[in-house]
Amino acid sequence: MRIGVDYYPEHWDKSLWEQDADLMAKTGVRLVRMAEFAWSRMEPKDGVFDFGWLDEVIRLFADRGISVVLGTPTACPPLWFYEKYPDAVMVDRDGQRIRTGIRGHRCINHPEFRRYARRIVEHMARHYAGNKAVAAWQIDNELEAYHCFCDRCADSFRGWLKEKYSTVEALNRAYGNVVWSGEYSSWNQVQPPFGHYPDAWMNPALMLDYNRFASENVIRFSSWQASLIRRQCPGVPVTTNTWFCEHMPDFYQEFKDLDFVAYDNYPPTRLPEDPEACVSHAFHLDLMRGVKRAPFWIMEQLSGGPGCWMPMCRMPSPGMIRGYALQAFAHGADTVLFFRWRTASIGAEMHWHGLLDHSNVPGRRFTEFANLCTTAKSLAFLQGSEIKASVAILFSFDNEYAFKIQPQTEGYYYFEQLQRVHRACMELGLNVDVVSEKEDFSGYRVVIAPEMYVTDPAVSGRLHTFARQGGTVILTARSGVKDIHNNAVMSPLPGVYRDMAGASVAEYNPIGRDQIPLIGADGQAYRGTQWCDILEPEGAETLVRYDGDYYRGSAAVTRNRFDRGLVYYIGTVGDEALYRRILMDAAGDAGLEVYPDLPPLVEVTTRTTADKVCCFVFNHSPEPRSVTIRGETLSLEPFEMKIITRNP
Amino acid sequence: MRIGVDYYPEHWDKSLWEQDADLMAKTGVRLVRMAEFAWSRMEPKDGVFDFGWLDEVIRLFADRGISVVLGTPTACPPLWFYEKYPDAVMVDRDGQRIRTGIRGHRCINHPEFRRYARRIVEHMARHYAGNKAVAAWQIDNELEAYHCFCDRCADSFRGWLKEKYSTVEALNRAYGNVVWSGEYSSWNQVQPPFGHYPDAWMNPALMLDYNRFASENVIRFSSWQASLIRRQCPGVPVTTNTWFCEHMPDFYQEFKDLDFVAYDNYPPTRLPEDPEACVSHAFHLDLMRGVKRAPFWIMEQLSGGPGCWMPMCRMPSPGMIRGYALQAFAHGADTVLFFRWRTASIGAEMHWHGLLDHSNVPGRRFTEFANLCTTAKSLAFLQGSEIKASVAILFSFDNEYAFKIQPQTEGYYYFEQLQRVHRACMELGLNVDVVSEKEDFSGYRVVIAPEMYVTDPAVSGRLHTFARQGGTVILTARSGVKDIHNNAVMSPLPGVYRDMAGASVAEYNPIGRDQIPLIGADGQAYRGTQWCDILEPEGAETLVRYDGDYYRGSAAVTRNRFDRGLVYYIGTVGDEALYRRILMDAAGDAGLEVYPDLPPLVEVTTRTTADKVCCFVFNHSPEPRSVTIRGETLSLEPFEMKIITRNP
Amino acid sequence: MRIGVDYYPEHWDKSLWEQDADLMAKTGVRLVRMAEFAWSRMEPKDGVFDFGWLDEVIRLFADRGISVVLGTPTACPPLWFYEKYPDAVMVDRDGQRIRTGIRGHRCINHPEFRRYARRIVEHMARHYAGNKAVAAWQIDNELEAYHCFCDRCADSFRGWLKEKYSTVEALNRAYGNVVWSGEYSSWNQVQPPFGHYPDAWMNPALMLDYNRFASENVIRFSSWQASLIRRQCPGVPVTTNTWFCEHMPDFYQEFKDLDFVAYDNYPPTRLPEDPEACVSHAFHLDLMRGVKRAPFWIMEQLSGGPGCWMPMCRMPSPGMIRGYALQAFAHGADTVLFFRWRTASIGAEMHWHGLLDHSNVPGRRFTEFANLCTTAKSLAFLQGSEIKASVAILFSFDNEYAFKIQPQTEGYYYFEQLQRVHRACMELGLNVDVVSEKEDFSGYRVVIAPEMYVTDPAVSGRLHTFARQGGTVILTARSGVKDIHNNAVMSPLPGVYRDMAGASVAEYNPIGRDQIPLIGADGQAYRGTQWCDILEPEGAETLVRYDGDYYRGSAAVTRNRFDRGLVYYIGTVGDEALYRRILMDAAGDAGLEVYPDLPPLVEVTTRTTADKVCCFVFNHSPEPRSVTIRGETLSLEPFEMKIITRNP
Numbered sequence A, B, C: 001m002r003i004g005v006d007y008y009p010e011h012w013d014k015s016l017w018e019q020d021a022d023l024m025a026k027t028g029v030r031l032v033r034m035a036e037f038a039w040s041r042m043e044p045k046d047g048v049f050d051f052g053w054l055d056e057v058i059r060l061f062a063d064r065g066i067s068v069v070l071g072t073p074t075a076c077p078p079l080w081f082y083e084k085y086p087d088a089v090m091v092d093r094d095g096q097r098i099r100t101g102i103r104g105h106r107c108i109n110h111p112e113f114r115r116y117a118r119r120i121v122e123h124m125a126r127h128y129a130g131n132k133a134v135a136a137w138q139i140d141n142e143l144e145a146y147h148c149f150c151d152r153c154a155d156s157f158r159g160w161l162k163e164k165y166s167t168v169e170a171l172n173r174a175y176g177n178v179v180w181s182g183e184y185s186s187w188n189q190v191q192p193p194f195g196h197y198p199d200a201w202m203n204p205a206l207m208l209d210y211n212r213f214a215s216e217n218v219i220r221f222s223s224w225q226a227s228l229i230r231r232q233c234p235g236v237p238v239t240t241n242t243w244f245c246e247h248m249p250d251f252y253q254e255f256k257d258l259d260f261v262a263y264d265n266y267p268p269t270r271l272p273e274d275p276e277a278c279v280s281h282a283f284h285l286d287l288m289r290g291v292k293r294a295p296f297w298i299m300e301q302l303s304g305g306p307g308c309w310m311p312m313c314r315m316p317s318p319g320m321i322r323g324y325a326l327q328a329f330a331h332g333a334d335t336v337l338f339f340r341w342r343t344a345s346i347g348a349e350m351h352w353h354g355l356l357d358h359s360n361v362p363g364r365r366f367t368e369f370a371n372l373c374t375t376a377k378s379l380a381f382l383q384g385s386e387i388k389a390s391v392a393i394l395f396s397f398d399n400e401y402a403f404k405i406q407p408q409t410e411g412y413y414y415f416e417q418l419q420r421v422h423r424a425c426m427e428l429g430l431n432v433d434v435v436s437e438k439e440d441f442s443g444y445r446v447v448i449a450p451e452m453y454v455t456d457p458a459v460s461g462r463l464h465t466f467a468r469q470g471g472t473v474i475l476t477a478r479s480g481v482k483d484i485h486n487n488a489v490m491s492p493l494p495g496v497y498r499d500m501a502g503a504s505v506a507e508y509n510p511i512g513r514d515q516i517p518l519i520g521a522d523g524q525a526y527r528g529t530q531w532c533d534i535l536e537p538e539g540a541e542t543l544v545r546y547d548g549d550y551y552r553g554s555a556a557v558t559r560n561r562f563d564r565g566l567v568y569y570i571g572t573v574g575d576e577a578l579y580r581r582i583l584m585d586a587a588g589d590a591g592l593e594v595y596p597d598l599p600p601l602v603e604v605t606t607r608t609t610a611d612k613v614c615c616f617v618f619n620h621s622p623e624p625r626s627v628t629i630r631g632e633t634l635s636l637e638p639f640e641m642k643i644i645t646r647n648p
Helices: A014-027 A052-063 A079-084 A111-128 A151-165 A168-175 A204-232 A251-257 A275-292 A320-330 A364-378 A397-405 A414-427 A457-468 A495-501 A576-590 B014-027 B052-063 B079-084 B111-128 B151-165 B168-175 B204-232 B251-257 B275-292 B320-330 B364-378 B397-405 B414-427 B457-468 B495-501 B576-590 C014-027 C052-063 C079-084 C111-128 C151-165 C168-175 C204-232 C251-257 C275-292 C320-330 C364-378 C397-405 C414-427 C457-468 C495-501 C576-590
Strands: A002-006 A031-034 A067-071 A134-138 A262-265 A296-302 A333-339 A391-395 A432-436 A446-449 A472-476 A503-520 A525-537 A541-546 A555-562 A565-570 A572-574 A602-608 A613-619 A625-629 A632-636 A641-646 B002-006 B031-034 B067-071 B134-138 B262-265 B296-302 B333-339 B391-395 B432-436 B446-449 B472-476 B503-520 B525-537 B541-546 B555-562 B565-570 B572-574 B602-608 B613-619 B625-629 B632-636 B641-646 C002-006 C031-034 C067-071 C134-138 C262-265 C296-302 C333-339 C391-395 C432-436 C446-449 C472-476 C503-520 C525-537 C541-546 C555-562 C565-570 C572-574 C602-608 C613-619 C625-629 C632-636 C641-646
Touching: A002 A364, A014 A052, A014 A364, A031 A052, A031 A333, A052 A067, A079 A111, A111 A204, A151 A168, A151 A204, A168 A204, A204 A251, A204 A397, A251 A275, A262 A275, A275 A296, A275 A320, A275 A391, A275 A414, A275 A432, A296 A320, A320 A333, A320 A364, A320 A602, A320 A613, A320 A641, A364 C503, A391 A397, A391 A414, A397 A414, A414 A432, A414 A472, A414 A572, A414 A576, A446 A457, A446 A576, A457 A472, A457 A495, A457 A565, A472 A495, A472 A576, A495 A503, A495 A555, A495 A565, A503 A555, A503 A572, A503 B364, A525 A541, A525 A555, A525 A576, A541 A576, A555 A572, A555 A576, A565 A576, A572 A576, A602 A625, A613 A625, A613 A632, A632 A641, B002 B364, B014 B052, B014 B364, B031 B052, B031 B333, B052 B067, B079 B111, B111 B204, B151 B168, B151 B204, B168 B204, B204 B251, B204 B397, B251 B275, B262 B275, B275 B296, B275 B320, B275 B333, B275 B391, B275 B414, B275 B432, B296 B320, B320 B333, B320 B364, B320 B602, B320 B613, B320 B641, B391 B397, B391 B414, B397 B414, B414 B432, B414 B472, B414 B572, B414 B576, B446 B457, B446 B576, B457 B472, B457 B495, B457 B565, B472 B495, B472 B576, B495 B503, B495 B555, B495 B565, B503 B555, B503 B572, B503 C364, B525 B541, B525 B555, B525 B576, B541 B576, B555 B572, B555 B576, B565 B576, B572 B576, B602 B625, B613 B625, B613 B632, B632 B641, C002 C364, C014 C052, C014 C364, C031 C052, C031 C333, C052 C067, C079 C111, C111 C204, C151 C168, C151 C204, C168 C204, C204 C251, C204 C397, C251 C275, C262 C275, C275 C296, C275 C320, C275 C333, C275 C391, C275 C414, C275 C432, C296 C320, C320 C333, C320 C364, C320 C602, C320 C613, C320 C641, C391 C397, C391 C414, C397 C414, C414 C432, C414 C472, C414 C572, C414 C576, C446 C457, C446 C576, C457 C472, C457 C495, C457 C565, C472 C495, C472 C576, C495 C503, C495 C555, C495 C565, C503 C555, C503 C572, C525 C541, C525 C555, C525 C576, C541 C576, C555 C572, C555 C576, C565 C576, C572 C576, C602 C625, C613 C625, C613 C632, C632 C641
Parallel strands: A002 A031, A002 A333, A031 A067, A067 A134, A262 A296, A296 A333, A391 A432, A391 A446, A446 A472, A472 A565, B002 B031, B002 B333, B031 B067, B067 B134, B262 B296, B296 B333, B391 B432, B391 B446, B446 B472, B472 B565, C002 C031, C002 C333, C031 C067, C067 C134, C262 C296, C296 C333, C391 C432, C391 C446, C446 C472, C472 C565
Antiparallel strands: A503 A525, A503 A541, A525 A572, A541 A555, A555 A565, A602 A613, A613 A641, A625 A632, B503 B525, B503 B541, B525 B572, B541 B555, B555 B565, B602 B613, B613 B641, B625 B632, C503 C525, C503 C541, C525 C572, C541 C555, C555 C565, C602 C613, C613 C641, C625 C632
16 A cells, blocks of 8 residues: 655755655655646757756655656646647637636647647657656546537537438437427538537537547547557556546546556545535545456545635544545555645645645644555555455446436436435445446446436346346436437336336426425335436335325335346435435345444445455544444544454 | 417427327317427428428328417528528627527528528418418517627617617717717717626616617517518418517517417426415416407417426426416416427427326326316307406516616516516406506506506506596506606606605615515504605505604505595505505405405406306415305315306 | 715706705805716817816806816717727726726727827816816726736736846746746746636736736826826826725825825615624725825715615615714715715616705705715814824735635635724724835834735834834734745745744634634633634743634634734634734733723724814714713714814
């Protein structure tokens, strides 16, 4: 389990480099990420390269046994480049070129940008080929599925569509362009969806394709860089640092061409009012592990109070620096780099705090970090361990895009729906993989398939097979609604899942932020909100009914025996208790061990090595907690993580 | 009483047409609106026309005794047209051409657009001339008083002004342009009010004229289409479907050239928190009837939960589909078309629900609709009946525009003020016409003239005459404030109405969302908000006084005998009880029958035929209600309408 | 003590002029401001001047013993000018030329605008030179540090930078441009900070310089006009009317070249919910007096309910018209002009109410104004009196800009921090000067130096000297944070103030809108919010500690003996009681007299003449108050001001 830091030697006076390296070495830092954003120092003038300063820093680290991760600087071409090619910046939705002045302005499709990017990447990679200190490459920084509306990108979108649909007639059919006389009679008429309109007002099929295009577009860019690096500097793993942003590329595709997953992890320093919202980053971590179903890196980890993009936020409370990093290990990370070693004293991001404050005097957070380094060393035995999960949650980028394009009802978000079921797993101490719906999930015992909105027949087919062969499936409302183009399906909901669910949707009611009482077959009361599928059981048993409104008494949650498997259908958005209850039942059906007595906000996960089962117990709350695990009682301070090891 | 539906054959596979027509016929549908938006199918290529598919559908309907309404497709020129004339789209307030991609992009002043619009309309009208199935024409869709800022529209605005004012000097005087050196010295300097500024920051006289221009501009377009249709297809009535939008054309002018009024009616599916707000669409219906003081059509009626332009809303509760349509009959509609037969499965509007869901399986809403069709048939005797009202509320587009331009105080809206008095009428079971202030209102007994803000001397003259001759007039605050140009009048308020009111405004206080206690002469307490005219009676008696703030004890509501009539003046924005009390008194003065004991949210209206008085009793609440009308006690389910018939 | 009004003869029919002048004279008006905005009347055509009408009005006033203030009309060039030079308007942050149609559109750097401005100003000044009625000149109107992004202004900004930094290398170093490869390699690459990004996302050093540039830019314009006027019309004092806006020029620099300070004063007519917020305009008045440490003018004073830029607000309650004006006298004004004589009946600002309503019938507010005129006359003995303050609050435009650029934490505003300490002074009846940090403050006994964020070594040096020599200094959190470029300082906080404070910041916590309990050494409880400096005393005594969160028990407020002086450091944002307590202590230390028993919202200030001390007691609350001052008990109606005179 390695700990590292993100470091920007170019931000600091040379006189600090050695001192910093010494302190890192002493503290237990094993990896340093550098050079992303430093294009103007590596190529100060067009075609004039200077790696001397970077060589010097790398040597300082290497001398102390510290490896480096090198970032390609393509997020920030120097201003001399933009002066030469002013049209190499992105065009925003209003049709205006964005202004340079921050970062990430480049249009990744601009041919001159690509030429200069190739040159700097190849120079760098060639220069550091064979350098033993270089442990990995990071491509660019926090790549997004950019929505650039320049003519070049518009053309590229048209090209993508031509390849996919061949003729405008086929495209018109796929998009239902007949609505509002929107039929194209030539390719020239096709435009990316710019302008002032909200996404929801545009053709939803066009919008979904545009999102897919934007994702593929940036993935092509990332894969292209990976190939450049590998050609020049073979044998060194390549990744990029991803994050959760407005327009996310399809991680599963993105990392297919990369060697491992890296993620920027900033859990909240101010706990949300709603305690249910606290555990969301556990979901993020499980999602990241699920991308390659393999150990991953945290490329940037919370080091201090965030700020700059927003007013400054609270500092991490005692325990958070250490606890959140250990939590990442508990969910499958094996390398965690902290962003950043020292808080910047220049530039816009100077209030996004590092481990060291501006003062450069090690303080409370640094002490905790040092302590973490020691702990991480002691966890070496976890290297190569596995997180074995019997439960999977399916994730779909088509759905992520489609739900952003057409919000279903006030307050209804795709991610939140996923987190609700994930939280219920956490509360029961169930290891859970969040995986792509395109993956083979036949090895799991329980597959939670929330909101299978856009229908990929291959996926629905595999879900059927999984259930028939004895798996437990949990479905929810808004499944089977759309075809692959994002058009509505003309059949009773949940569409292709109707037979599995053994129930159909007689009617639905989008109730927004209103609430509706629910009642279980055993008299237990729950509450629903946002959406109500009024279910007609067609073989399924009714587990929970609506207890209000004009559909009082109708089924809200059902369970169906489907061949050898069991299929739950949750027709509303329930409260915590409802999901917990369903997961309990589903885990029971599948014979999975749960921890039903965990106190609130205590998280249990397990990593398994060849000869050990390591149980991570994390107190996610600002209060001390006492937990009993297999007869052993643990006391946990706020944000404290304890690890219990036993034989498998 | 006819029921119809809106149907888009071009959205559906041909194989569904016959099946749809069969089900419509069986259900009792008598009218189908079609073809609006279908330009790209009627003229797939420039100059190439194809009405075959539409002929086929019309025949299917005609064969089953169903008539059709044809919409001209001018809201949506095909994309080949925009490709040819990219500058034929509107220019928004920021000076940017809007993006095609939704609908309604065309600048109605663009000469090429007009040429192509003329051609398609004439082709259509000629093609369907003499077709017995065609019951009516609808022009375009939901026309607005568009604010287009293209050079052509700016020129057109200048031309309009030149015609109105002849010289810039006259214009400068009318607008008070001397303020901030805004005087024009040439016509070229005149600009429509584009840019980032809020309306309230611009010259209010310019703004009012611009709104008048925009209204006349679209009305010219609508009248022009009407004349084209009539020339080619004489004898078939022509209308357009209007709605309440940000920039409304003057309905009274708009429908002068059209044969009947048609309105798109979408009452709320989620009842507002504030029960007082529930009855607002009764006001809308009365307003629509008042446009021509004649029976009108609902061209689009609520069929399912709205969505797409916003996240999906609640589905109509049981009773709403039927009840809201019957309510439209009760307020003077005699034809109601539902939007739409089946929910679209393609295009942006796929979440604006029709009678049939995506599944095409008739459900609860459809059953209720079928039931309505039966009821509508049984109401045939109402055809030609009249709504006789003794009370009128005056509506003014000058005021509608002027109050939007200059908001008076936080939370003060023109429409809401009208609705407050309308609601009080509803609560007392008074039939009420909402009519243009420009109309002859001498036949009424009580004229409610709320907020007579912009003063048209002809109107104020007729109001004086009405009162002198024995009518009862109810005036409110913000009357007599502005001259016809929207400049403030230099005389004590209520200006020209001061003599009628027998009181003047010593001072006013805009109190926004604050409240102020009021007390009636009989000790009854009320509450005021938003606005306080501190009244000085000059002959009038004081009915209600302020009971707080520095003007405690001053008159808030007065009543004045004016020659043979009575004039109320309401100087504040009262609560429900205040308006109810004043309307009770005014009805008493005028000797009108009221129903003082109606339970909350029960609405009573009457239509009169040659030999019958039909009393419509509508339960507008989500609870069952019991009502006694002339000794007869009725039980009403939520949204249930019952009709009692008696001799006149 | 002079009372005047703002009057726009060009807005009114000539027939009203004499009648208005008569009423003014009778009422006691001694000054009238005119002509600002009247360019289109003074130069109706390019190069054709007409001062006849203005001469006539001035004569009317002069004949009645009323002087005039003349405004230069440069805020509003006539439309014929913009027609000729359409590019003479400002360019907004989006890169779009703003639209004419309101006022203040001109780019003050446009050479043709400057040429025309020079011509009209010189013509005016020459024409009125020697006219005895002209008491003063006002330059333009409410000048702002405009952020214009036209090419000309961008060039001007580059020129300003070149002069300041000489080389791009120096500029890169000063700005830390290495971050995100933002290094300039040529001057052409430098851009003013336009575009969609929030300020906080841009380089903070660039942003601070840009704000400084914008300030200097408008000050150059103002000084240029002053010199033009003085050359043509020597001997008449020149000012401009300033106000608190988003982008304020540095008042201290701005008024250096002007003869006295003039300010537009609009206290709230609706008292804020939070009673603590009521006294903010006392702070504004003290700030204005502090600009030149001399008596100042109110050029525009609240006369009626504001409106137009927002919906209409409440009218001033009884007492406000008079009380707020007397309050201005109490804080150092000696001339107060009311905006405006009569409410405009034309133009956008017609709902910003004057003393007379549209009706032109003198009402309650006018009566109060007339009464004020009488009182003002009786206060003639105050002319030349002085406000002697022993307490100063330091104000810094660098900080004002820097805190707007980088908000520190949710809810944290620079002005509000200043107001908190100012309020505490008011509550204790302490006269307090708000002065520039660049001023010589050695004469004060207590210097409150809140948030000395951007460090000017000259200032911090003088603060040290002040304390060493026996002064009392009150420092707060966010001091010593930034260097002069707005980069973070690499040393423990409060940086250069650490030795004075005798304490350092071990860690800080930006807590936004959260609260934290505090406890005084004597057990007294307070509350903190927004920011927590966790202090490590290094010699200082701890006055108040945190009583919650992980730093419970740490020092929050300290006091340090520093040589012969005392230095308080307030590490959090406290409640009213905390500041009150610290000010009590500090006043005690410094031997200042306080009024510890003032009831809430009663304000006491003193002006001193050669032979008298005049104590102004102002009831700032909507309730009557009773106050005992030096044994004398006063009853005060809401907004009533009483003046007690005694020997020094």
